[in-house]
Amino acid sequence: MTSRRDFIRISGLGVGGLAVSATGYGLYRDLAKSPLKGSELSVDTTRTPTYCEICFWKCAGWVYKNEEGKIWKIIGNDEDQHSNGRFCPRGTGGPGMYFDEDRLKTPLIRTEARGKQVFREASWDEALDFIAEKMKGIAEEHGPECTALLTHGSGGKYFGDLIKAFGSGSIAAPSYAQCRGPREVAYYTTFGEGVGSPERTDIRDTKCLVLIGSHLGENMHNGQVQEMSDAIDKGAVIITVDPRFSIAASKSKYWLPIKPATDLALLLAWIHVIIEEEWYDKEYVAKYTFGFEQLKDHVKQMTPEWAYGITTLAPDLIRKSAKEMANAAPAVIIHPGRHVTWYGDDTQRSRAMAILNALLGSWGRRGGFYNPETVAVPSWPHPPFPEPKRTWRDAFPGQYNLAYETIASGICDATIPALSRACNFKAWIVNGTNLLKTIPNSKKVLEAIHELELLVVIDTMPMEITGWADVVLPECTYLERYDTIRDSPHRKPAIALRMPATEPLYNTKPAYWIAKELANKMGLGEYFSWNTIEEMLDWQLKQLGSSLEEMQRIGVKTFERSYDDLYFQPEQEMEFDTNTGKIELYSTALAAEGFDPLPKYTPHEEPPQGFYRLNYGRAPMHTFSRTANNALLKDLMEENAAWINPKVAGEWGIKNGQYIWLENQDGVRSSFPIKARVTERIRWDSVFMVHGFGHTNKKLSRAYGKGASDSELITKVLTDPIMGGTGMRGNFVTFKFEPKEEEAAS
Amino acid sequence: MRYAMAIDTRKCVGCSDCVVACQTENNVPIGYCRDWVVEVTDGTYPQLELENRSERCNHCANSPCVRCCPTGASHYADGGIVLVAHNKCIGCGACITSCPYDARYSHPDGYVDKCTFCIHRIKKGLEPACVAACPTKCMYFGDLDDPKSPVSEVLKVRKYKTLIPEAGTDPQLYFLI
Numbered sequence: 036m037t038s039r040r041d042f043i044r045i046s047g048l049g050v051g052g053l054a055v056s057a058t059g060y061g062l063y064r065d066l067a068k069s070p071l072k073g074s075e076l077s078v079d080t081t082r083t084p085t086y087c088e089i090c091f092w093k094c095a096g097w098v099y100k101n102e103e104g105k106i107w108k109i110i111g112n113d114e115d116q117h118s119n120g121r122f123c124p125r126g127t128g129g130p131g132m133y134f135d136e137d138r139l140k141t142p143l144i145r146t147e148a149r150g151k152q153v154f155r156e157a158s159w160d161e162a163l164d165f166i167a168e169k170m171k172g173i174a175e176e177h178g179p180e181c182t183a184l185l186t187h188g189s190g191g192k193y194f195g196d197l198i199k200a201f202g203s204g205s206i207a208a209p210s211y212a213q214c215r216g217p218r219e220v221a222y223y224t225t226f227g228e229g230v231g232s233p234e235r236t237d238i239r240d241t242k243c244l245v246l247i248g249s250h251l252g253e254n255m256h257n258g259q260v261q262e263m264s265d266a267i268d269k270g271a272v273i274i275t276v277d278p279r280f281s282i283a284a285s286k287s288k289y290w291l292p293i294k295p296a297t298d299l300a301l302l303l304a305w306i307h308v309i310i311e312e313e314w315y316d317k318e319y320v321a322k323y324t325f326g327f328e329q330l331k332d333h334v335k336q337m338t339p340e341w342a343y344g345i346t347t348l349a350p351d352l353i354r355k356s357a358k359e360m361a362n363a364a365p366a367v368i369i370h371p372g373r374h375v376t377w378y379g380d381d382t383q384r385s386r387a388m389a390i391l392n393a394l395l396g397s398w399g400r401r402g403g404f405y406n407p408e409t410v411a412v413p414s415w416p417h418p419p420f421p422e423p424k425r426t427w428r429d430a431f432p433g434q435y436n437l438a439y440e441t442i443a444s445g446i447c448d449a450t451i452p453a454l455s456r457a458c459n460f461k462a463w464i465v466n467g468t469n470l471l472k473t474i475p476n477s478k479k480v481l482e483a484i485h486e487l488e489l490l491v492v493i494d495t496m497p498m499e500i501t502g503w504a505d506v507v508l509p510e511c512t513y514l515e516r517y518d519t520i521r522d523s524p525h526r527k528p529a530i531a532l533r534m535p536a537t538e539p540l541y542n543t544k545p546a547y548w549i550a551k552e553l554a555n556k557m558g559l560g561e562y563f564s565w566n567t568i569e570e571m572l573d574w575q576l577k578q579l580g581s582s583l584e585e586m587q588r589i590g591v592k593t594f595e596r597s598y599d600d601l602y603f604q605p606e607q608e609m610e611f612d613t614n615t616g617k618i619e620l621y622s623t624a625l626a627a628e629g630f631d632p633l634p635k636y637t638p639h640e641e642p643p644q645g646f647y648r649l650n651y652g653r654a655p656m657h658t659f660s661r662t663a664n665n666a667l668l669k670d671l672m673e674e675n676a677a678w679i680n681p682k683v684a685g686e687w688g689i690k691n692g693q694y695i696w697l698e699n700q701d702g703v704r705s706s707f708p709i710k711a712r713v714t715e716r717i718r719w720d721s722v723f724m725v726h727g728f729g730h731t732n733k734k735l736s737r738a739y740g741k742g743a744s745d746s747e748l749i750t751k752v753l754t755d756p757i758m759g760g761t762g763m764r765g766n767f768v769t770f771k772f773e774p775k776e777e778e779a780a781s
Numbered sequence: 782m783r784y785a786m787a788i789d790t791r792k793c794v795g796c797s798d799c800v801v802a803c804q805t806e807n808n809v810p811i812g813y814c815r816d817w818v819v820e821v822t823d824g825t826y827p828q829l830e831l832e833n834r835s836e837r838c839n840h841c842a843n844s845p846c847v848r849c850c851p852t853g854a855s856h857y858a859d860g861g862i863v864l865v866a867h868n869k870c871i872g873c874g875a876c877i878t879s880c881p882y883d884a885r886y887s888h889p890d891g892y893v894d895k896c897t898f899c900i901h902r903i904k905k906g907l908e909p910a911c912v913a914a915c916p917t918k919c920m921y922f923g924d925l926d927d928p929k930s931p932v933s934e935v936l937k938v939r940k941y942k943t944l945i946p947e948a949g950t951d952p953q954l955y956f957l958i
Contacts, residue, residue, distance in 0.1 A: 108805035110914065121916045124798040130805060252794030257916055264792045264917035280822075282794050285831035292827040655796035666811050667804060671797045680826060715826045 083536040084112065084590025086521045088189060088513035089125040089132065090658040091210065091232060092257050093521050094118035095591045096126065098514055098536035106130050106514060106536055114591040116258065116525040117233060123255040124656045124671065131667035132512050133540070137736050138495055139509035140541035149484065152502045152734075159544065159552070162506050167556035169489040169505075170201065173461045179203050180423045181461040182489075183446045188467030189518040189533070190493065190510060190546025196417075197550045198464065200562040204423035205460070207441035209473040212760050218371045220437050220758045221385030224622045226398055227612030230371045231407060231524055238262035240402040243363030245274045245356075247298055247388060249372040252282040255655040256373065272363065274356050276301060279650065279678070279723050280716035289356045295648045295721050296378055296639040296764065297346040302387035303636055304342035305357045307334040309394050314361035316396030323609055324393055326621025326632075333633045345636070364395040366402025379753030379762035382437075383634040386622065390634070393618045399603035407524035408596050413578045415571045417562045425458045431759070436628055438758035444474050445759055450483035462489035466546070467510075471499040472660040472727065475749040475763050493549060496664060497734035509543040516545035517568045520575060520586075526601060529593040530579065532572070532586035630757055639753075639765060646700060646767035647683065648721040651745040660727040660746075663738035674742035676712035678723040679770075684713040687770050696771040697722070699748045704775045706731055709743035722768055783842075783925040784860040784898055785953040786912070787932050787941065788835050792919035795820050795833035799911035799920070803837075806899065806910035813886050815896040816911055832958075835911065835920065838863060838884040838896035839944070839952030846876035846885065854893075860924065861953065862900055867892040881948040898922070925953075 082097040087109075095115035101107040109129045113120035122129075142162035143154035157165070173181060179202030184194050187208050195206050211219075219229040230236075238244060239262040251263050263283075267273070273287040276298060284290040293301060309315050310331050320327055339350035360367045369391045375381050397403025427441050430449035435442065447470075450460040463484075471477045477499075484490060484503050492504035501507050510516075514536050521531040539545070551563040565571035573583035581592050603609060610616045614623040626632040642648050656671040657663060677697060679689060689695060694708035707729050717723050728742030753762030797818045809815055816837035823830045840863045847855045847863060854869035855876050865876075865885075870892035877885045877893060888894040899909035907913065912920040923930025928937075932955070941955040 108802075110802075121914055121918075122798070123916050124796050124801045127798055127801040127805060127914055252796070252917075255796055255916070260794060260796075261916050261918070264794075264919065267792055280826070280829045280831065282831070282833070285829070286791065290827070290829075655794065655798075656801075667801055670804070670811055670814070671800060714822065715824065715829055716822060716831070718826065 083534055084531070084587065085109070085513060085533045085536065086117075086531045087122065087126040087129060088533075089129055089662060090255075091187075092117055093523060093531070094122055094126055094257050095521065095531035096122055097590065100536065104537075106133055112531075112590045114589070114593060115531065116527065116529060116593070117523070118257055119261055121257070121261065123257045123260070125255065125658055125662060125668060126257070128656070128662075128665055128667035128671075129514065131665035132495065132662075133514045135496065135664060135666065137497065137664055137734055138512075138541065138543070139497055139501070139507060140543065141509060142542070143504075143507040145505045149490075149503050149505075150481075152732075154507065159542070162508060163549075163553050163556050166489070166491055166506055166553060170462060170557060173488055174202070177461050178424060180205070180425045181458060182464070183207065183427070183460050183462070184464045184466070185209070185443055185446060185468055185470060186466040187473070189513070190466045190550075192519045193547045193550035194464055194466050194493070196562060197554050197557075197559065199420040200417075200554065200559040201557065202421045202423055204426040205441055205446060207427070207443040207446050209443040209468055209470070211440040212438070212442035212444050212758070213376055213473055213475070214374045216376070216438065216440065216442075216758050217381035217755055217760045218373075218375045218385040219439070220382050221389050222371065223439070224437065224613070224624045225386060225389040225393065225619055233258050233523060233525065234371065234373070235404050235407045235524070236262075236368050236370060237402050237405045238368060239265050240366060241266055241271055241363070241368050242366040242402055243272045243274065243360050243368070245276075245360060245367070245369045246283050246287075247276045247302070247370065247372060247384075248377070249370050250277065250279075250281040250283055250652050251370075252286075253655055254373065254653040272359050274359065278718040278721050279652075289352065289359065291348050291352060291356065292718060294345070294347045295650065295718070296641075297636075299380065299384045299387055299634060300337075300342045300345040300636045301348060301353065302384065302391065303334055303337040303634065304339045304353050305360075306330070306387065306391060306394065307337045308339060308354055308357040309361060309391070310334060312357075312361075314358070314364075315394040316364060319365070319396035320394060323611070323618050325613075325615040325617035325619050325623075329621045330390065330633060337636075345638075360391075360395060363402075365397045365400035367395050367397050368392070368403055369395075369397075376755070376760040377762050377764040378639050379755050379760075379765070380637060381755050381760050381762060382757040383631065386625075387634040390620050393620060398618065399609070401602050405526060405601050407526065408528040409524040410522045410528040410530050410579060410594060412520050412522045412530065412575055415565055415574065417564065429458055430456050435757070435759040437624065442759040443470075444752075444761050447474055447480055447483045450486050451479075452486060459486065461487060462491075463487060464491045464493070465500055465504075466493040469494075469498040469500050469660050471503075472744065472746045475746060475752050475761050477746055478750065493546070495543070496661065497732050498660070499730065499732050502732055508549055509541065510549065511539035511543035511545055515539040515543070517547065517572060518545070520572065527593050527596060529591060530576075530581070530586070531591045532583075534587060625757070628757070642720060642767040643700070646769045648764065649697075649699070649745065649748055649766045649768045650721050650723045650764060651726045652723065654725045657725070657727055660730065663727055663730055663741065664735040666737065669737050672725075673737070674710060675725040675728040676710040677743070678712045678714055678717040680717050680719040681713050681715060682719050684711065689713065689770060696774060697743060697748060697768040698771050699750060700767045701750045703748060703750055704771055705729060705743035705747060707740050707743055708774070782860040783953070784840065784862055784903070784923070785925045785932050785955065786898070786909075787921040787935050787939075787955040787957055789919040789921075789935075789939075789957040790832045790834055791957065792917045793818075793833040793835055794917055796916065798914050798916055799835045802910045802914035803896070806902075807897075809894070810889055813888070813894070815894065834956055835915075836882065836884075836944070837911075837954065839882055839950065839954045840896075840898060841950035841952050843949065843951045845879040845881070845950060849875045849879045851875065858900065862898050863895075864897055864900070865893050865895060867894075881945045881950060882952075
């Protein structure tokens with residue numbers, strides 16, 4: 036066997052100038068001998084509490100300012116269960132978002148055709164009047180339900196209340212149909228409860244963590260990565276299924292280098308082995324589950340030998356890894372993953388994972404899945420929201436009945452007029468989500484945008500989507516504003532406060548202010564009847580036995596659980612929120628909707644000759660496409676690369692570090708070249724790239740043209756018939772050595 | 782007293798939080814860094830191994846940078862921490878060339894800069910910024926002369942290596958393997 040060595044210095048040293056300077060900080064002496072601590076000491080008046088907005092994990096921390104009163108650094112709050120006092124690189128790099136000179140600075144109104152990016156500056160009054168007038172017009176002509184909110188971030192609560200008060204029920208986050216939706220539906224149909232965020236995985240105490248394509252460590256879901264590290268310390272076994280040798284794979288006892296798109300065959304073979312060898316938790320299965328016999332019959336023929344032909348994984352490896360899970364049970368986690376919209380049968384794949392967890396008895400058990408608890412934060416009193424006459428669901432009669440959240444891509448589809456539909460969306464308010472990168476097939480998204488009478492984009496940064504807006508509203512960053520009280524579920528119920536560390540830069544405003552002002556102009560002021568945000572937050576916090584003053588001091592408040600029910604008690608009688616009241620191995624809800632009640636393996640299309648499956652994922656220092664321009668994070672990673680197996684690179688004559696273009700099965704070529712990373716860490720039948728690069732907005736001075744966009748190359752979408760998820764891993768790319776002609780000419 | 786750091790390559794995920802934490806804590810200019818992350822892959826698909834390492838100045842006990850500094854700017858502080866007195870540094874760069882670990886850079890203000898083990902934090906009883914921030918808790922810091930310090934404790938029970946030991950600089954960064 037030849038040995039290859041691939042050495043990468045992830046962040047390099049720069050080369051500085053040699054000019055002489057007298058500045059220096061002198062010599063340090065008198066070192067303290069006291070024991071060292073990780074966090075800052077005692078109460079410090081130079082710090083303010085926040086929770087992070089760079090990703091959805093929302094870690095709570097402290098913003099520190101320097102002697103000049105400028106934002107200096109952000110570190111975790113020790114009391115916070117999401118961060119345990121330790122932020123991830125993106126959170127630590129938060130000041131880069133605040134200092135970014137490319138930020139949106141003042142309201143803008145479009146003056147030329149959409150997408151041309153020609154705007155004039157406007158006052159807040161003028162911009163909000165413009166929106167209010169347009170919204171009223173749309174309500175009169177088409178009905179208020181023809182407006183939609185697409186949001187991803189903390190401001191969503193305020194804009195959500197605004198649009199509900201207006202009379203629309205269509206509020207969508209791409210985090211559902213473009214990300215974790217299938218897993219939520221799978222867990223609801225199996226256990227009667229979703230997985231939620233942060234995930235209820237008890238990784239800290241697990242003995243075996245099974246990752247199916249989930250690349251923890253590269254996706255820096257802070258608390259989970261921390262707990263994975265704790266689990267490694269305690270000697271937990273990690274099993275990783277991934278066609279790429281991920282960071283998690285490198286820490287695994289078993290890495291299963293699966294052929295892409297065949298995970299369901301492996302999962303069914305594992306179920307087969309665990310049932311046939313009688314390694315399942317007999318007591319748990321008998322007491323809590325429904326449909327075991329049907330499942331047993333269903334997987335009878337699905338042997339590891341059967342799966343071998345599909346997955347290319349040796350039968351022995353499948354058996355051994357199954358035994359490893361059984362040995363650890365019930366302290367075992369078949370991790371549900373997070374971004375699971377892959378091949379269009381994603382709910383079924385997630386179901387197979389849920390079933391495995393049920394067979395091993397890990398749901399509700401220490402080291403498996405815990406029962407999270409949330410603080411119920413009361414809402415400021417307001418009149419009841421009007422009942423919308425229609426919702427997005429009316430655009431899809433009889434479809435996606437099991438989707439319990441709005442499908443962002445569905446809003447998009449229902450904006451493009453069709454004779455079969457009465458309701459086409461006419462206005463979108465978009466907050467904190469770069470739809471042209473988050474929803475696949477950006478061409479179709481643009482087609483929808485062309486049909487809109489109003490597109491309002493509220494963001495902190497110019498993004499691809501802001502270029503298409505009629506009105507752009509500049510939101511101040513999370514470091515400059517109050518927001519809703521964080522009430523995410525966790526082992527213990529807890530709340531966290533975000534407050535401004537400093538005044539907003541430029542002519543930017545917080546979401547609550549924008550929503551309230553807009554409500555006033557739209558005649559909906561009674562829904563926002565608080566005078567100041569401080570008044571509302573203090574009122575809410577006092578209902579919970581705290582106060583704004585206290586939260587400003589402590590940042591995070593953790594409460595005791597109402598009941599001792601983090602895990603099931605031994606012998607406990609349980610009723611699950613499913614049709615049968617049991618954990619449904621056989622799903623009656625899916626059967627009732629006409630779907631397979633037990634998951635089946637269906638082969639997926641394979642790459643044609645000369646093409647490779649496009650896989651994408653995360654890097655720990657970036658979130659989606661929103662951090663590419665952050666100077667601190669760009670310093671760590673300024674562009675993505677196309678990972679190519681050396682055998683493949685050899686056939687094409689591609690050298691490591693060479694810039695190439697990727698072209699997909701539909702002839703779409705990347706707008707920008709991407710660096711080839713020739714590495715043994717990727718299978719020969721696929722190409723991997725980190726999502727979120729290849730920005731086309733020139734207003735992003737650091738991110739423009741850096742790397743390639745995977746979203747651009749995902750033109751084929753495999754829709755999940757159960758809940759409308761947009762499977763994005765059915766696209767194939769080949770290599771090109773020059774840009775497309777029209778791009779080369781321009 | 783002998784300050785040292787141990788980094789657990791089995792836990793490090795290469796996220797580079799240590800790099801940003803250092804950058805903000807120490808106001809390291811954009812485009813430069815005092816610490817960095819290395820990823821080494823060995824083998825061919827699918828027989829592969831990977832190691833992530835957070836690297837920085839090794840605060841060597843026998844430092845070529847201190848020896849070669851013409852002005853005495855590079856020096857040992859208490860606990861063996863290798864420092865550069867910026868006001869004495871003429872930016873000649875001899876130390877940069879002498880360092881086998883490439884741990885030093887020329888600051889745009891004209892002096893040579895590098896990791897200080899966050900000596901200003903140690904004085905206050907805090908850990909270095911990188912150690913305090915690391916989400917995987919893969920870094921251990923402390924006094925090797927104190928058998929109860931986190932770094933002494935972990936070196937007692939784990940296998941470790943140093944980088945480029947053949948350079949003979951007696952490095953004080955230990956990588957747990």
